[in-house]
Amino acid sequence: MKHLIVIVGATAVGKTAMAIQLAKALQTEIISADARQFYKEMEIGTAKPSLEELASVKHHLINSHSISQTYNVGEYEKDVLNILEKIFETKNTAILVGGSGLYIQTICDGIDEMPEIDENIRENLTQRLESEGLESLVKQLQNLDPIFCQNADLKNPHRVIRALEICLGTGKMYSSFRKNEKIKRPFFITKIGLEMPREMLYNRIDTRMDTMLAQGLEEEVKNLIAFQEHNALQTVGYQEVFSHLKGEYDRAEMIRLLKRNSRRYAKRQLTWFRRDTEINWFSYNNFEEILHFINDNQTYKVSETL
Secondary structure, three states: OEEEEEEEEOOOOOHHHHHHHHHHHHOOOEEEOOOOOOEOOOOOOOOOOOHHHHHHOOEEOOOOEOOOOOOOHHHHHHHHHHHHHHHOOOOOEEEEEOOOHHHHHHHHHOOOOOOOOOHHHHHHHHHHHHHHOHHHHHHHHHHHOHHHHOOOOOOOHHHHHHHHHHHHHHOOOHHHHOOOOOOOOOEEEEEEEEEOOHHHHHHHHHHHHHHHHHHOHHHHHHOOHHHOOOHHHOOOOOHHHHHHHOOOOOHHHHHHHHHHHHHHHHHHHHHHHHOOOOEEEEEOOOHHHHHHHHHHHHHHHHHHHO
16 A cells, blocks of 8 residues: 655754655655645745755645635645655655645545635625734634634634634534544555754744845745735735735834744644644654654555555
């Protein structure tokens, strides 16, 4: 049976470097599970692999779309399964790497089918987000679907709006459509989580943000103003710059918020991934141990199927 290796962890922990090392050792290809690296216009603020890294191993779903296109997790699932089918024609393993928990969960477990909702509802909620702020929408969602709110990331406006539009459009709780039934994939999955000491991770996040600013993050964001309502831009690293460009605070405050919010984002990522008991955690730089674990796990899984 074919083998999908999933590499997860917080932003700046070293997922890209580890995935490339493993792909070279296993002679395979990498699929991105970063919900922002799909977009070719979002180069600096998404910490994409360098041109040298992209050339060293074949990557999929990086710079694959324009920010002017809509692209959702359902379309992503179909694309990844098609890519995996092609990879598995000639290779026994493939690597999925990224920090977008929902996208990874969708590939590993499948996605629940949701009803079609009137676009006017989403447009109204988006306008309310801008005029009233996220807190107002969260309070409404907590009243309509307290079950979903128990474990949801209520700081993510896209998730809140998506849940609310289902509630308002159907008159039912969003959680009632989430069966949480895992789909059995035609390949087995090994999940690897990368970790490092918190202080070290936070220092790397701060350094990465300084590098992004030096590379021209502000200019990149200026060129994306026309698309600032796009879901991919409603995220850390872009929202802070948009607010600065609007004159809401000065550059020093923008930099402080970029770093603070990136650290908070890393903490939320870890909270999400720690809930998954199938993830095997390793030190961010322990390549040999991870490779040994993958090979052992593959041998064990193959013997299980015989």
